[in-house]
Amino acid sequence: MAFNLKKVLKALLFSSSHPLAIKDIQAAFTRFHDTAALEHAAASEESTEPGESPSPAVEAETPKAEAEPAAGTEGNGEAPAAGEPAEVFAETPADPELYAEVPSLITATQIREAMDQIAAELKAADEGLLLIEGSTGYRLVTHPRFARWVRILRSEPPPVKLSQSSIETLAIVAYRQPVTRGEIETIRGVSAEAGVNKLLERELIYIVGRADLPGRPIQYGTTDKFLEFVGVKSLDELPASDVLSSRQIDEWLKTAMNPPSLGDTDMGLANEELPLEGAAAGEPAAESAGETTANADEPAASAPAAPSESSEEKPNPA
Structure with a gap:
């Protein structure tokens, strides 16, 4: 056989x-x-040792031992009756x-x-x-x-069934791991503290390490229990996303976490160059200063004329 x-x-x-x-x-x-x-x-x-008989193991392998019935058994090979000593549970090589x-x-x-x-x-x-x-x-x-x-x-x-928020958080961790809580909150738009704590308690996610970012935030990943929970053997068997690719999500996260500065054109306003605050505040001072200079120059210009007018002698009526 x-x-x-x-x-x-x-x-x-x-x-x-x-x-x-x-x-x-x-x-x-x-x-x-x-x-x-x-x-x-x-x-x-x-x-092979001289003067010694073959071991029981060797004797058991000989044709003579195979032909003879085992000790404690009948000639037809049946097991011994109950109560008789026999190695019932012995291994049978x-x-x-x-x-x-x-x-x-x-x-x-x-x-x-x-x-x-x-x-x-x-x-x-x-x-x-x-x-x-x-x-x-x-x-x-x-x-x-x-x-x-x-x-x-x-x-x-x-x-206990997982809530919808916990399922969304678990999906983000599964597809984006290792992921920080800040990234989870950026994607979902709400706080993820309760969902992360629930998943940690259910041993569906665990702390992987810390990200190489300012503040060294904690990163999370899925456990083997998550694979059993979902019914897959590895993360490669997770269904592919038909909405956004990983590269598109990376670019979106980068833009969402570091938003660019918006100008007037981006907000739909006319692109006008407004004067600086300091320059706008200094214009009246400049005008007043100019007027003061002009007023100061007027006496200087009329100074020669004043003596001529005063030096003119009126005719004596006599």
Whole structure:
């Protein structure tokens, strides 16, 4: 009987409480072959030592041991009756379906194909279990319709839905991460403090670091729990925006956060050059100064005429 990869993967899924990644499965097969090689080398060393009988492991591999019934079993190979000492849960390396002809290399494609078959079987059985692939690997989960029973068992309250403002804030963080709260508020036009705090509490976003900007504002990004919340394996699977591209949003943010100065033409006014405030205030002073100078010059111009008029002698009537 050929090696059954699907059964082995199903057993590994049930035995693991954490997501099972493809690299973890490949590492398990590597350790299996390393352990088998060490056991074979140890058995060979024990069998070659003089004056010693072959080890039980070597005897178990001989055709004579295979032909004879195991200790504590009947001749037909049935298990011993209840109460009789026997290694019921002992490992059986001779099981060809699980331990014989194990491939030395299991590719990621083979693992994905076997996982797809397991997922299809569980879905068709409709027994409340599903196999999903998340951002960290494969794992078995209960069907969403059993969520109420699971919450009752764990004494958990029903989940609280996100508000519309929190969803908008989460969408901005997902598409613009790493993003600061100032950028979120610039895009939404309102304060984002409540939405950011709610998302941090739900562990959908986390603090990535600080931006290289004045004041070193905090930057936010999405977590792995966000991927599970949305139902995607990576951020690349998020639907592309059909409104604005990332470059257009960058330019819009740059313009919104650093608005240019507007002139009269931009405001629809006539482009007139108005005099400066200092010059406008100095015009009356200049005019008065000119008048004072002119008045001062008048006596100077009439000064010679005054003596001539006074020096004229009137005819003596005598």
